[in-house]
Amino acid sequence: MAFLKLENISKKYNDIIVLENISLSIEKGEILAIAGPPGSGKTTLLKIIAGLIKPTSGRIYIEGIDITDTPPYLRGFSMVFETPPIYPDRPGYENIAFPLKLRKLPESEIRKRVYEVAELLGIKHILNRKPSTYSGGEYQRVALARALVTNPRLLLLDEPFRNLDAKIREYMVVWFKQFQAKLGVTIVYATHDPLEALTIGNNVAILLNGRVKQYGSPIDILRNPASYDVDEFISIPALNAFKVYFKSDVEGVLIHLNSMAIKKMAKLNTEHSEGEAIATIRPTDIMVSRSPSEKAIMGKVELIQYLGTNILVTIRVNDLSIRIVVPKDMMIKEGESVYLTLDPSKIRLYEISSGHRLDVV
Amino acid sequence: MEFRIIARALRYVVIGVFALWTLIPLAWIVSLAFKSYAEWRVSYFIPKNPTVDNFLLLFNPQELLGRYGVMGATAIIEPATKPLLNSLIITAASTVLAVFVGFFTAYGASRYRVPGPFTLFFTLLTRMLPPAIFITPIMVYYSNLRILDTHIGLIALYSAVTVTYAIWILKGFIDAIPIEWEEAAMLEGATPIKVLFKVVLPLVRPGLVVAGLFIFLLTWSELLFALVLTNINAVTLSVHISKYVGAVGQLFGPQAALALIGSIIPVVIGYTIQKHLVTGFTFGMVRG
Numbered sequence: 333m334a335f336l337k338l339e340n341i342s343k344k345y346n347d348i349i350v351l352e353n354i355s356l357s358i359e360k361g362e363i364l365a366i367a368g369p370p371g372s373g374k375t376t377l378l379k380i381i382a383g384l385i386k387p388t389s390g391r392i393y394i395e396g397i398d399i400t401d402t403p404p405y406l407r408g409f410s411m412v413f414e415t416p417p418i419y420p421d422r423p424g425y426e427n428i429a430f431p432l433k434l435r436k437l438p439e440s441e442i443r444k445r446v447y448e449v450a451e452l453l454g455i456k457h458i459l460n461r462k463p464s465t466y467s468g469g470e471y472q473r474v475a476l477a478r479a480l481v482t483n484p485r486l487l488l489l490d491e492p493f494r495n496l497d498a499k500i501r502e503y504m505v506v507w508f509k510q511f512q513a514k515l516g517v518t519i520v521y522a523t524h525d526p527l528e529a530l531t532i533g534n535n536v537a538i539l540l541n542g543r544v545k546q547y548g549s550p551i552d553i554l555r556n557p558a559s560y561d562v563d564e565f566i567s568i569p570a571l572n573a574f575k576v577y578f579k580s581d582v583e584g585v586l587i588h589l590n591s592m593a594i595k596k597m598a599k600l601n602t603e604h605s606e607g608e609a610i611a612t613i614r615p616t617d618i619m620v621s622r623s624p625s626e627k628a629i630m631g632k633v634e635l636i637q638y639l640g641t642n643i644l645v646t647i648r649v650n651d652l653s654i655r656i657v658v659p660k661d662m663m664i665k666e667g668e669s670v671y672l673t674l675d676p677s678k679i680r681l682y683e684i685s686s687g688h689r690l691d692v693v
Numbered sequence: 694m695e696f697r698i699i700a701r702a703l704r705y706v707v708i709g710v711f712a713l714w715t716l717i718p719l720a721w722i723v724s725l726a727f728k729s730y731a732e733w734r735v736s737y738f739i740p741k742n743p744t745v746d747n748f749l750l751l752f753n754p755q756e757l758l759g760r761y762g763v764m765g766a767t768a769i770i771e772p773a774t775k776p777l778l779n780s781l782i783i784t785a786a787s788t789v790l791a792v793f794v795g796f797f798t799a800y801g802a803s804r805y806r807v808p809g810p811f812t813l814f815f816t817l818l819t820r821m822l823p824p825a826i827f828i829t830p831i832m833v834y835y836s837n838l839r840i841l842d843t844h845i846g847l848i849a850l851y852s853a854v855t856v857t858y859a860i861w862i863l864k865g866f867i868d869a870i871p872i873e874w875e876e877a878a879m880l881e882g883a884t885p886i887k888v889l890f891k892v893v894l895p896l897v898r899p900g901l902v903v904a905g906l907f908i909f910l911l912t913w914s915e916l917l918f919a920l921v922l923t924n925i926n927a928v929t930l931s932v933h934i935s936k937y938v939g940a941v942g943q944l945f946g947p948q949a950a951l952a953l954i955g956s957i958i959p960v961v962i963g964y965t966i967q968k969h970l971v972t973g974f975t976f977g978m979v980r981g
């Protein structure tokens with residue numbers, strides 16, 4: 333039996349649908365990452381799980397027990413919000429001890445548990461300091477400490493590392509993953525960053541416009557996005573997408589992209605044997621070489637953008653612009669002629685009207 | 694360069710004029726309070742023979758009567774002790790009541806949108822019309838309720854007309870608290886009532902102090918309502934000051950002495966609570 337189970341959760345404000353038929357489940361001790369752009373309904377979903385917002389319809393179960401109508405203060409969950417609940421009027425110790433004081437635990441027990449969790453998170457030095465003196469990382473850890481000190485059944489995290497700069501965030505995400513493995517607490521983790529979700533989650537749900545568009549393991553989502561919008565959301569830098577004409581036969585599909593024809597070995601998930609479709613390929617999945625080879629397509633470098641670890645080049649092939657990531661030590665100049673090799677297995681086909689995946693894996 | 698010096702000089706002149714404008718009457722009161730009868734009507738500041746007689750006379754009306762005879766006889770009936778105490782009790786009670794009620798109303802308005810924006814705005818109405826408009830009906834009501842010249846009567850009226858300040862000041866403070874800070878506490882086991890007292894109340898403490906001080910000062914110096922609604926029992930300080938008028942003229946000395954006492958009290962209160970104003974309404978958000 334799943335530890336936490338959401339069954340057809342929907343939320344409407346007047347006529348605006350915020351969440352539609354969300355069904356998810358988490359096993360005990362796992363991290364479920366919910367990834368979606370801002371406004372996709374992540375926070376609303378977390379607050380529904382927490383009991384702070386009532387769903388319009390649907391049920392929530394924890395270990396098989398229906399808790400949909402249980403008030404938040406009886407659920408035994410903790411949540412770290414985007415604006416972490418660190419009260420500026422009291423020092424770190426009081427902030428972390430707050431939930432324990434609510435429970436009227438004896439002072440010695442409170443002290444013991446606060447120091448334990450502070451030790452674990454490496455924030456013992458800030459216990460007597462007011463929040464205005466914390467660094468970003470310390471701030472987030474105090475918030476985490478406060479959420480963990482009660483030994484919650486379920487920990488809900490809403491973009492807990494959003495306010496940190498990129499380097500600290502990367503460090504915190506990795507640290508957090510190890511930390512969770514040690515602690516074994518069950519977590520729902522919401523983030524706008526697909527890479528963060530894929531790094532941290534045992535399972536990932538891609539939430540777009542209030543619907544779960546794909547739910548599965550990180551590797552599955554990364555390799556086989558179920559629809560065009562998922563592919564578009566998880567691809568960084570932005571995807572190459574082209575309108576193509578396809579013809580399928582017993583051997584595979586022939587994809588016509590302007591004057592090019594690319595053969596892909598795949599079966600199609602449609603009754604039509606030919607028609608229009610969207611073909612996508614990630615900028616990281618195309619090879620660029622300066623010398624010609626068999627099957628390579630010639631193009632002209634149009635634009636060079638430096639991404640830090642590598643270079644994003646836009647290459648003109650006839651009247652198409654294709655974006656490709658190349659290693660930063662490749663010497664490349666604007667206006668230069670280069671040769672592209674497309675791996676047909678990396679090309680994905682989507683139905684134009686619905687965005688559903690067409691090629692069967 | 695020259696322009697800057699002129700600008701700077703001009704600035705000090707302007708500040709100086711304003712400072713004098715506000716400080717001269719105050720200085721005059723201080724000087725008057727220590728002047729003997731002979732000097733009340735002379736124009737120099739520093740008393741030739743400084744005396745504390747005026748202060749002593751405040752608390753000893755018999756002596757006052759003896760000294761100024763008929764001039765003081767029509768009005769001086771009570772020592773200033775009682776009005777002082779009355780003012781303290783009435784002002785403190787109505788301030789506490791206004792801030793207390795104001796806090797809960799402000800919370801409801803901020804978080805649950807009750808009583809609705811119009812009603813909230815409506816509470817300001819009592820402050821938009823001149824108080825003289827209200828005074829006659831209130832006197833009739835009070836007379837029927839038999840609470841004319843009582844502490845309760847003044848406390849009720851003062852807290853009713855000042856509660857709107859408490860509401861609007863505190864609503865601003867409560868609006869500034871992220872709702873997540875309350876939700877987190879709710880998840881951690883706090884009922885809504887506990888959230889109110891253990892999270893919101895401590896966080897708006899500076900707001901309570903601001904609202905309280907503001908209302909205290911307003912109420913402390915109020916004259917019109919007190920003058921109409923009190924007679925003997927609940928006379929406040931400001932009313933009592935106005936009573937030092939005889940058949941022949943005003944007793945400037947005792948009046949100034951009482952005014953001085955009356956202005957020292959709020960200064961002392963303001964000074965003792967100022968640290969609550971300064972400390973921490975720093976909602977220091979996350980720094981990267």
